[in-house]
Amino acid sequence: MNEEAFRKRTERFQRLMRENSIDASMIRTLSSFMYFTGIKWLRPALLIPAEGEPTAFIFQYETEEFAENSWIKNFKTYRRVSELLRAVSGTIRQEGYKTLGFDYFVERDSYVLFFEIFKKMNAQAQIKDVHALIMQLRMIKDSGEIEAIKQASKIAELGMKSAIDAVNVGASELEVAAEAIRTLMKKGSENPHVYVTTGPKPRIHAEPRCWSRIKQNDVVEIVLATDYHGYYSNLTRTVFTGGLSEEKSKALDVFLEAHQTAEEHLRVGVKFSEIENMLKELFERKGYGQYYVVGFTHGVGLLTEEDPITTIVVPHRQYIAAENMTLASVHAPLTIPKIGTIKLEDTYVIKPEKAERLTSFDYKITK
Secondary structure (H helix, E strand, O other): OOHHHHHHHHHHHHHHHHHOOOOEEEEOOHHHHHHHHOOOOOOOOEEEEOOOOOEEEEEHHHHHHHHHHOOOOOEEEEOOHHHHHHHHHHHHHHHOOOEEEEOOOOOOHHHHHHHHHHHHHOOOOEEEEOHHHHHHHHOEOOHHHHHHHHHHHHHHHHHHHHHHHOOOOOOEHHHHHHHHHHHHHHOOOOOOEEEEEEOOOOOOOOOOOOOOEOOOOOEEEEEEEEEEOOEEEEEEEEEEOOOOOHHHHHHHHHHHHHHHHHHHHOOOOOEHHHHHHHHHHHHHHOOOHHHEOOOOEEEOOOOOOEEEEOOOOHHHHHOEOOOOEEEEEOOOOEEEOOOEEEOOEEEEEOOOOOOEEOOOOOOOEEO
């Protein structure tokens, strides 16, 4: 663990808090807790003041493990969740914080509940959502984060091979996903996500189904989100059973052209909407405009999909690519009735002249 790197992240966030007149911020989302502390924790609770050292709130019998794995040395203990909430609110009142930040994001449903409880227990203070401030920092990766994403990318390639090996007529989507997950976890991915879609009825980013089985001449989309030390890489490929018909080959070639177009233009200074418009124009010109699901890229890091999320957050399409952003592209698939879902997606780190692709795997795959 690089203590200096985590301290610098915390200090940058503290500067942002001071600039926005925030006295302290409560971190309750798992990804941001890990970003500042360096360790995953089941019930993340970290209070970062605008000045001074952060305080973590840790279950009584987990303090030794936490101290061994995090640079945070100030912590308060609890045994019950009710004690945790009282300890947080008591510290806030004791320090006299008037304006509080809360890292609000729907990673887990319980975080929404925690936010509502937090507001009620600290009614004397003004509460501000600081998630956007934190994501200003998290969008730009440091060397350690990029290295973890590179390792996740290597693991993803191994998982993709296992998934493709399992693509056989009669196999279920769930069976294909299971083979990928087995490989991913054995190679060090602690919380991988695998999505498999087969057949001529398109689905977007679908959970694998045990009853949906691969048939001859099916299109099989495989989406992997693989983590290493908490950091994710995305890799997507499409498998064509029974070979490539003329119609499927044309659709695949068009998507591959879009993938290459995005890769060639992803560099420091480009606005994401510029590339999005290029892809929309390409798909429309080739006759696939009605099948393209808009949103070609999203960030990857401590979450499988994080800022900038051009896929679902429209204002993020106006963001400008910055050096050391890590992005997945092309995320939005072609969803073609009577053919299926077609997508090719890789993970990149943004560089001044050209994006560096971190994942590597064949694009035209038939079985």
